[in-house]
Structure formats: C-alpha cells, structure tokens
Amino acid sequence: MAESEAESELKATVGGKPGALRLSRKQSSLLVQAGGKKTEVPLSQVVWAEANEGNVLVSALVRKGNLALVNWHCECDAAAAKPWVEELMRAAYGDVKPRRRLKIIINPVGGPGRGRQIWEKRAKPVFDAAHAELDVTFTERQGHAGDIAESLPLDFDAVVTVSGDGLLHEVLNGFAKRPDARKAMQIPVAPLPTGSGNGFALSLIGLKDGLDPAAAALNVIKGQPMDLDLCSFTQAGKTYYSFMSQSMGLMADVDLGTEHLRWMGNARFMYGFLRGLVSLKECPVELSIKVSDTDKKKMVDTHRALRSKRVASASRPDLTDTNVEDLEDSSLPELRFADGPDHEWITFEKPVLYVYAGKMPYVSVDLLQFPVSHANDGLIDLVVQERTQRGDLVKAIGVAPKGGQYWIDSQHYFKVHAYRAKPLGPGYLSVDGEAYPWEEFQVEAHAGLATTLSMLGHYAVDF
Numbered sequence: 001m002a003e004s005e006a007e008s009e010l011k012a013t014v015g016g017k018p019g020a021l022r023l024s025r026k027q028s029s030l031l032v033q034a035g036g037k038k039t040e041v042p043l044s045q046v047v048w049a050e051a052n053e054g055n056v057l058v059s060a061l062v063r064k065g066n067l068a069l070v071n072w073h074c075e076c077d078a079a080a081a082k083p084w085v086e087e088l089m090r091a092a093y094g095d096v097k098p099r100r101r102l103k104i105i106i107n108p109v110g111g112p113g114r115g116r117q118i119w120e121k122r123a124k125p126v127f128d129a130a131h132a133e134l135d136v137t138f139t140e141r142q143g144h145a146g147d148i149a150e151s152l153p154l155d156f157d158a159v160v161t162v163s164g165d166g167l168l169h170e171v172l173n174g175f176a177k178r179p180d181a182r183k184a185m186q187i188p189v190a191p192l193p194t195g196s197g198n199g200f201a202l203s204l205i206g207l208k209d210g211l212d213p214a215a216a217a218l219n220v221i222k223g224q225p226m227d228l229d230l231c232s233f234t235q236a237g238k239t240y241y242s243f244m245s246q247s248m249g250l251m252a253d254v255d256l257g258t259e260h261l262r263w264m265g266n267a268r269f270m271y272g273f274l275r276g277l278v279s280l281k282e283c284p285v286e287l288s289i290k291v292s293d294t295d296k297k298k299m300v301d302t303h304r305a306l307r308s309k310r311v312a313s314a315s316r317p318d319l320t321d322t323n324v325e326d327l328e329d330s331s332l333p334e335l336r337f338a339d340g341p342d343h344e345w346i347t348f349e350k351p352v353l354y355v356y357a358g359k360m361p362y363v364s365v366d367l368l369q370f371p372v373s374h375a376n377d378g379l380i381d382l383v384v385q386e387r388t389q390r391g392d393l394v395k396a397i398g399v400a401p402k403g404g405q406y407w408i409d410s411q412h413y414f415k416v417h418a419y420r421a422k423p424l425g426p427g428y429l430s431v432d433g434e435a436y437p438w439e440e441f442q443v444e445a446h447a448g449l450a451t452t453l454s455m456l457g458h459y460a461v462d463f
Ligand SMILES: Nc1ncnc2c1ncn2[C@@H]1O[C@H](COP(=O)(O)OP(=O)(O)OP(=O)(O)O)[C@@H](O)[C@H]1O
Pocket: 107, 108, 109, 110, 111, 112, 139, 140, 141, 142, 143, 144, 163, 164, 165, 166, 167, 168, 170, 194, 195, 196, 197, 198, 259, 432, 433, 434
C-alpha cells in the first residue's frame, strides 16, 4: 500500500456538524483533517486514543517548534469507532505496554530552578494524556533522590528524574546500596531535562528535541528498555557508580567552578570553558589506562557497525514483574581490576589540560564530547586533551556541537576497560556533574548493569 493511501479512516463529527473531522490512519502516521486544516503526526507521537459512548478522543504530540500536546475530541458511531481506536492504539504502542506506572522524582531547585513549573506545564499533561500512573515526589534536600531509590518498591515501569544529570547519579547510587541492587537496576531510569547539565536527555533523544520536556516524556511513555553500562568509581576503598562521566582539569573547573552561575543555565559551561582557556592551567594528574582501542578511524568504523546492528536488533522486551523477579544473583559485579594497574596498562606521559571519561555522546548542546560512545559496548570513552596552543582549542569550540574536536591531534581518544587517576597537585573532580574529592581513584566499565528507555535502541547521535 502506498504511504499516502489511508489504511483506515474514521469520519467523525465535532459539535454535531457532520464531516467536520476526519481521522485517517496511514502506515506510520495519523492524518487529522479538521475545518480545512490537515495535521499529520507520526504514530510514535500518538499517546492515546479511546472511544466511549459515541465520543472519540485522540491525543498526540504535534510539532509546533517543540512538541505540543493536542487533543482531538469528536462524536461518532460507537460501533465503528471502537475497533478503529483499538487498532490505532496497537499501531501507536507496538510492543510497549500503555499506562506505564512511573516513579517521578522532581528537583525543584535543579538548573535555573524551573523544575516544578516545567513539570506542571509541559510534562505532566503528556503523562496524563497517556494515562500513565504517576507517583510524584519533590526532593527536599541533597541526597533525597538517593534515599528514595534505596527503599523504592520495584513495581514501577521506570524511575523518571525531573532535573539535571546529578539526580540520576543519586538514584543509581541509591539502587547500588540495596541488597537487591541488581534487580533494582533493571528498573529503567530516564531523564526529564530541567537542570543545567542535561547530557543524558540529549544523548537519548538527540540535539533537536533533547531539551524538550514533552519529547522526554514521550521517550518515557514509548521507549523500550535499553541496557545501560555503568562505571564503578572506587575511591578510598568505597565504590560508587557513574552512568555518565568523570572529569578532571579544565572540564571539571567548567562544571564545578561555575556552580554559582546556575542562573545562566547551560551558558555557564561555555563561560567556564573560555575562562579556562585564559589560564590554560595544567591538570596535575598521573593517568594509567587499560586500553581497548586508540585508533580514531577504526573507532568510528566500529561505532557505525555496532550502531546498525543495534538498529536491526532493537532493544530488549518491555519489563514485566516476572523478569525483574527472575534475576537470581542480585549482588553487584566484582571489580575486575581491583588490584590496580599491571604491565598491560599504559601511562599517559604528556602534560594534560583535561581528562574527560564518558559513557554517552552529549555533554551539553555545545559539546558532543564522546561521539563514538555507546550505551552498552562495555567500554569507557576516555579523552585526554594535551596542554596545547590556545588557538587550537578556540577553533575546537566552533566544531564541538558536532564532535569535530574528536579529530584534533592533541585530543587523545581511547576506548578503555578501566583507568586510574592519581592527583599530583590541587584540582577538582566531577563525577556525573557532582563534586567528588580530588583524591586517587579507579574506574572500570560494567556492561549493561543498569537500564534506560530509548525509542531508537541506541543513542541519538550522527557522527
Ligand atoms: N530540594 C533540594 N534542595 C537542594 N538541593 C537539592 C534538592 N533536590 C536535589 N538537590 C541537589 O541538587 C543537585 C543538582 O541536581 P542536578 O544535577 O540534577 O541538577 P543541575 O541543575 O543540572 O545541577 P548541576 O548542574 O550542578 O549538575 C544534586 O546534588 C541534588 O542532590
């Protein structure tokens, strides 16, 4: 059947005027014709359809710059409408179970402090339209989200953090403290971006819609569970979990040294970077690396091959209570490199401006720092920026939103199993955007330890 040809059509009336609304379901979209106006919406953006006693309601996210929720109400013959509506819901949801049960954790002071407002105006209406079952908590203090995760009943379909990336770090570390940590980490975590650092939402949804709360809500409603690697971060005998990044030197100064400028939103990171370029301060660190790959071109090829495989196989099936229960060993994995570096590790010998390790492509809208990273390749992407000419770094700013800095010779890019950093002077250390003591630590990757939600089955990046 040609894409333009309607697969099935529902003629409905609005306010008693026959023929005022025509809903046509095509192969991959819904066409709505009302009052001479045509709106075509991909089925992936249809969040609800129902027919009750001659009334039909269809809700979808329609692109109006951002994604906006639109509800179409109409009257029509109940017998004709019911099967049409049921078929539309089947086509719109595929394998995903509608009416997800969600734990929502909102940080009212995250980023520029607009979490509550954005939740109420832009996200909650989308979840309500999709008939999601919501259990909402507003955080009252630092650490609150971690405490919630530590004692959360495991009967939620997902945990959604309405904040920046820091709140997800707390949730995953709350899970890690539980005796049934492994089971808890099977509950997908997903972001609704209202913080200043929203790299996870950008990586899952892409640059175009990654900061749109409605698009993030859609990802929570329709995304399939996707394995998410975690990094264990061991310092002074204690192990934490990092889902996103660790940074030292200039990039940690950019994050932690600009906390007082939260009101600037995302712009604070660019300000911090420019300030760091003026001082060009060396990062005093001894860095040991358990390398998997160092060839940039080969890493791009592997990235493309892995990604097309992911598209073909999509992600794992939707969660059910049974497959969460099925996990027998619920403890977290042993560390493989607990004894520290051996002869297979290399040491980076040149003067360093910053070290940035990551598990996802976008750090912010201005920086595609890890363009060949994967949610679940079991490896950490490690960038070591040599202390180089200011001019090189200024040039990199312009190409950074598309990851162009990847090709700069002074920017060393490694795929690694693990690494260890030992401070040789004062500095900052940021783990998932949160401040950690600038003391010796070791990091290693753990394949697919946690879970997120994705509509694509891979990170949304073209490189
Ligand atoms: N009610 C609260 N009062 C104060 N701090 C809170 C509250 N709720 C959460 N926090 C803390 O706010 C911090 C910032 O959260 P998050 O990272 O999610 O947002 P953000 O604006 O992107 O911040 P950052 O840019 O610093 O990462 C976290 O350390 C979290 O523990």
